[in-house]
Amino acid sequence: MSQGLSLVPVYLVDFGGACLMLLLSCTAFFYARRFKLAAPDSVLASYLFWLCSTLVFLSVSRAGGHLVKIFLFLEGKNEAWEHLAPVTGSLNTLAFAAVAVLTFYFPNVGGILARIKRDARKLRCANARLRKVQAALQALNQTLEHRVEQRTRELKASEEKFRNLFESSRDMIFFCDHDGTISDINNSGVQLLGCSTKEEILGRPLRSFFRDEEWEKYYETLCSEGFVADFEARWHRADGSYAWVIISANRIEGDGSKCGGCEGIVKDITALKEMMEKLVYSEKMASVGQMAAGVAHEINNPLGVILGYADLLAEELEDPAAREDLDVIKRQALVCKRVVSDLLQFSRQEEGGKRESFDLNGLVRDTVAMVAHAMEMHKIFIELSLSREELLITGDRSRLGQVLVNLLNNARDAIGEDGLVMITSRRLHEEGVVELVVADNGEGIPQELQAKIFDPFFTTKPVGQGTGLGLAVSYGIVEDHGGSITVESPPLDQELLRQGMSTAFRLRFPGQEVPT
Numbered sequence: 482m483s484q485g486l487s488l489v490p491v492y493l494v495d496f497g498g499a500c501l502m503l504l505l506s507c508t509a510f511f512y513a514r515r516f517k518l519a520a521p522d523s524v525l526a527s528y529l530f531w532l533c534s535t536l537v538f539l540s541v542s543r544a545g546g547h548l549v550k551i552f553l554f555l556e557g558k559n560e561a562w563e564h565l566a567p568v569t570g571s572l573n574t575l576a577f578a579a580v581a582v583l584t585f586y587f588p589n590v591g592g593i594l595a596r597i598k599r600d601a602r603k604l605r606c607a608n609a610r611l612r613k614v615q616a617a618l619q620a621l622n623q624t625l626e627h628r629v630e631q632r633t634r635e636l637k638a639s640e641e642k643f644r645n646l647f648e649s650s651r652d653m654i655f656f657c658d659h660d661g662t663i664s665d666i667n668n669s670g671v672q673l674l675g676c677s678t679k680e681e682i683l684g685r686p687l688r689s690f691f692r693d694e695e696w697e698k699y700y701e702t703l704c705s706e707g708f709v710a711d712f713e714a715r716w717h718r719a720d721g722s723y724a725w726v727i728i729s730a731n732r733i734e735g736d737g738s739k740c741g742g743c744e745g746i747v748k749d750i751t752a753l754k755e756m757m758e759k760l761v762y763s764e765k766m767a768s769v770g771q772m773a774a775g776v777a778h779e780i781n782n783p784l785g786v787i788l789g790y791a792d793l794l795a796e797e798l799e800d801p802a803a804r805e806d807l808d809v810i811k812r813q814a815l816v817c818k819r820v821v822s823d824l825l826q827f828s829r830q831e832e833g834g835k836r837e838s839f840d841l842n843g844l845v846r847d848t849v850a851m852v853a854h855a856m857e858m859h860k861i862f863i864e865l866s867l868s869r870e871e872l873l874i875t876g877d878r879s880r881l882g883q884v885l886v887n888l889l890n891n892a893r894d895a896i897g898e899d900g901l902v903m904i905t906s907r908r909l910h911e912e913g914v915v916e917l918v919v920a921d922n923g924e925g926i927p928q929e930l931q932a933k934i935f936d937p938f939f940t941t942k943p944v945g946q947g948t949g950l951g952l953a954v955s956y957g958i959v960e961d962h963g964g965s966i967t968v969e970s971p972p973l974d975q976e977l978l979r980q981g982m983s984t985a986f987r988l989r990f991p992g993q994e995v996p997t
Contacts, residue, residue, distance in 0.1 A: 496551055499544030506540035509533045532580070539576030542569060653726075653747035661686050661700075664742070673726070673749050675718030690716040699728065703743060707732045713750075721971055723928075725754040758932070780817065787814045838993060841872040841915055845904055848885045856889070860899040863889075867906045872915040873993040876962040884955040884966075888919045888986050891951065895923025895984065903982060908992060914964075915992040918974070918985055925983035926970040934968060964990040 513526075513533035520526045546569030647654055653670030657663055663685055671679050674690060688696045695714040703709050712728040730745025791811045798804055849863050856863060892902045903920045926934065935956040959966045965988070972978055972985035 496548065499547040502540040502544040506533070506537045510537045535576060535579040539573070539580055542572035542576050545569070546573065650746075653749070654745075655687070655747065656742065656744045657687050658742045661688055661743075663687055670747065673718075673724060673747065674716070675720035675722060675724075681719065690718075692717075703730060703732055709745070720973060722969075722973055723751075724749055725751045784814055784818050788818075836876055837878065838873055838875050839878050841874050841917060841990070842867045842906055844878060844882055845885065845906065845917070848882050848889070849904070852886060852889050856893055856902070859893060859897070861893055861896055861902060862900075863902045863904065865904050867904070868908060868915075870908065872906055872908055874915060874962075874990045875993065876990070877958075880958045881962065884958050884988075885919070887951040887955045892919065892921035892923060892984075895925075896921055897923070901981070903977065903980060909989075913992060914989045917988040917990075918977075919988075920972055920977050920980075920982040920985035922981045922983055926968060928970075931968055931970060935966075959988060959990075962990060964988060 510530075510533040513530045516523075516526045517530040546566075549569070550566075647667050650667060651669055653673045654667045655663055655670055656665040663682055666679060666682055668679070671677070671682060674682055676682055688700075691699065691714060699709060699712055699714065702712070709728055709730045712730075714726055714728060716724045716726055718724050727748045727750055728745055730743050733742040733744060788811060791807050791814065795804060795807050795811075798807065845865065845867060849865065853863060889902065892900075896902075901922050903918075905918045905920075906916065908915050935952050956966055967987050968984065969987065970984040972982050974985065977985055
């Protein structure tokens, strides 16, 4: 203690200040640490934590040194303090340096915080814009959903329209893939191609229904032009028959220059074609009939004179050789007279017999009984499958019997030896007609000749064995009775095919109701 003023107050203040420095620095460090733990990524929290740490270090070295000094002075150990003073002083220097370094670093931290604030403002602005964009996207999404639903309904309605058109069309509609295989077809197409189900056609090449030369022309036009318009062709149907069609098709473009397939519409013109052929045939038959009638009338008179003088000469001549020559003349003249009679029948100039109502089945049985013996001599047998009910028609019984005889004779010539002829009859209630079918298992008729067999003077028999008027006359007789006669080779009736029949003549006549 000095002899002047007392140093106790100084020591007390120094002691209190040291303790307060320790308390305050530790408290600041405690809250800085909590701040650091709460925000580990915060730059400010890190800066404050390390600043408070250096302040604690400074307070410990500074306040601790003062406290040690006070206690040593009170104990009278001044020399000990002299040894500790340099140590505490160096620690204080380091602590002040650390605080100074952290203090100098504060402007950088401020810049970082300012940049963080600017980034935060930018983020807030971006967030505000994102919220606006989100609201716009949400509104667009709601509108898009509505538009998608509307578009879906429109597409569904369009698909239903297409499907209805596709299924209900009376014309054939088809689609083919890149190699010409049918990938889809409507019900009208199934019927047109002579099938019962769509599965029988799907996967088959479209080419299989064409004739070779027509397919080549169709395919070449489709590939070069990209479409085919009103292309006429005759198709092979699955049941063995033919159909005349008109095709309009478009090529479907594939990858690059490759053809992706085709789609088209096919119209059945078989009925129109047959009607046109019948019209042409009728006009041709009318012209030939007029010519035949004129020729027949011109020939009949000379033939009558030849036969008359031949009979007179036969009565006067006694030489057997001369009589034989006259018989040859008479026979050939009679052949000419028969031909003339056929010509007159063909031209319908000859007076027909009495029209009456009779049972078609009865006419068949009577005619078969008349020719059965001659047929059996060639080992040809006739099988009857007639309707159990009466099939009443109106007409000339003898002329229709001649038609049946002509058909049986043709069947005999087609078979030759050892064969079968089937005759069937029935009433077609839905059409109000009766039908008679005469079928044989002979050689059949080539497709290219079927359109000519009813032409007058057309025959495939050797010279001297036929005049070519039998079927022409039969055609005229049937037409004169309001009926129709057609040929099928092979037959369309599957039962006839199973029985081995190769040709069938189908006759139809207006029927009458059987009185009850």
